[in-house]
Amino acid sequence: MAIQRMDNVLIVVDDLDAAIAFFVELGMELEGRALIEGRWAEQAERVIGLNGVRQEVAMLRIPGGVGGIELAMFHTPKAISAEPKDAPANTLGIRRVMFAVDDIEDVIARLRPHGAELVGTLEQYEDSYRLCYVRGPEGIIVGLAQQLR
Incomplete structure (x- = not known):
């Protein structure tokens, strides 16, 4: 199965x-x-x-x-917090959800008015991908990946 x-x-x-x-x-x-x-x-x-x-x-x-x-x-019952909203990416448990996007800079710009902040920096891995993590509402970490090839 x-x-x-x-x-x-x-x-x-x-x-x-x-x-x-x-x-x-x-x-x-x-x-x-x-x-x-x-x-x-x-x-x-x-x-x-x-x-x-x-x-x-x-x-x-x-x-x-x-x-x-x-x-x-x-x-x-009211939700409880197991960790701070600014928990780093190496905290145990589910840390992020990753999305493939067409234009990573456009997505970052559109998310900023909704409270998104870069966790680190936007990086390019050779000619393959541009990647970053953004922290949104509730401390949710979202990974963004733009494939270049």
Whole structure:
């Protein structure tokens, strides 16, 4: 039996609107947004192992692709922070999500008004790629890669 696809990555946030705006500016499409409570929350509680769940979720997809980001903002129980929002790239756990882009400088410029800052520098690896990490809302690290060949 083989894996069919990676469907999405969950990112828990405090400001859902800011996170949605950031990923939409990056080029993702908002597929849907919903408040999870009542019967749906009871099912979610059994899946995620939490009680008293009330959350708002947003699904974003890569246009024409299958991968996506699920953003969740927990009203109850309140989200907890396991690490500082400025955690470095070598902190244990999931550190970043990487996207291939057409024009890396344009993407950086469009993300800056949404709070994005370069983590390090924009680098070029020979004639192959231009790469950088940007830190967006909630301290989310997004890798950007522009293929040159």
